[in-house]
Amino acid sequence: MTAALASQRLPSTKIAVSSVHAWFGSNHVLKDVSLNFPEKSVTAIIGPSGCGKSTLLRSLNRMHELVEGARISGNILLDGKDIYDPGVDPVLLRRRVGMVFQKPNPFPSMTIRENVLSGLKLTGRLEHQSSDDIVRRALRGAALWDEVKDRLHSPGISLSGGQQQRLCIARSLAVRPDVLLMDEPCSALDPIASAKIEDLIHTLSADYTIVIVTHNMQQAARVSNYTAFMLHGELVEFSKTDQLFTAPRDPRTEDYITGKFG
């Protein structure tokens, strides 16, 4: 009875996006996007290439503004605080909102262990007595520990693509973020490696708010609790994943998920 009630209750909002517009130069890539990312769940952003899904993702940790000529307007609240407030240091924000990229990108000159610790070392916050612990915890969190525990001192790039991607996830976890942004994390991986990452995303959603961009609708259906469908820079539909895929409200969503375009 109580369990049934708890599952009915809507999770609280982790990130609230309201009326966000974004530009690259004169190219208007996000048009009045508003949605709430629920806490400790997986939200997938789907849509065809160039629909602005990556831009939306990158506006959540202020990576969008690193591109020359990029602009953004509107509000994005993380735990109720505006991340675009002039008092917010984007560098500190990015330590709370971690990111995993399309192509696995471990630092080539570093060992597996050094890669895990790289976020702390880069930012000058590494305490050596606790580093073994951090490495173990982050690698366990990324479901990589058992595969690499005997070769922590091998180069990070000696791992397979899927392992490298999990190493990148471990590297993000070591910084102890609340939110993990994933930009098509499986698009460079084979199906077996992708399945492992998907399992991992599911496990991680118990502790982290996860936003994943994917062009793979099956993947979105498998891993996410909520799905946002975007088209031409606009948010077309945002709802629970099973609802979006079984009973879309907007005809454009239906056309996309049934493969009429995309």
Added chain:
Amino acid sequence: MSTVTRRKIAERSFFILCASAIVIPLGVLALLLWDVGRDAAPRIDVQFLTSFPSRKAALAGILPAIVGSLYLIVLTAAIALPIGVGAALYLEEYAKKGRLSSLIEINIANLAGVPSIIYGLLGLGVFVRVLGLGRSLLAGALTMALLVLPIVVMVTRESLRTVPGHLREAAWGLGATRWQIVRQIVLPQAFPGILTGAILAVSRAIGETAPLVAVGALTYMTFLPDGIDAPFTVLPIQIFNWVSRPQEAFLVNAAAGIAVLMATMLLLNSVAIYLRNRLQHQTGR
């Protein structure tokens, strides 16, 4: 003739063309080395390497020129590398890309092609006269640093550009600041390339004569430079001096000087190349 044979002939002739393109310069270089070596071999001995210049060719030596060249190179590198790398870092990592930065880029490329005597005259005007440094090692090294700066800047920029953008992104995503990214990710990755720039700069500086003549390097040193404000001479100037003498024996000295100059350059370059290869291995490339 079938198309297959024709293609094979085309393939073959292109190979021969490329092979001769490498054989010809190497052959000329070998001939030069052989010619210099033949003239120089009997003259290179401990006496030659450890003596000061003399009016008598048989007593003359090259010590002040070797020491002067080494001092000058080290000092030039110490001045040009930090400034050049710093300028390249600013232009690549910090400056906004636009009209101004492409204007600066074109100008730097042009500066690399400015005849060295012009740098010499600039050095004479600015460092020797206005700043009052006199005909010193420091004035020479500053002039040389100006000369090699464009090379250092261009090569460093090129190697900064080869650092993959996804590594920078990864570091941004981990909450690193720009300086942390530059120092810990970009510079170590670009370092082998920067060393290549240093090699080119040093090779250029060690062989330059004209700007140092303009700045006023001596041709007859009977003592070693004892500080950065001391007068100096360098190997190319000593060689030039000997070549311009009428006596046959001095020409032999000049050949021996050339051999020493080439050996010094090869030694410096091989140290830098060795370092680069080791670092390239370490940075996982």
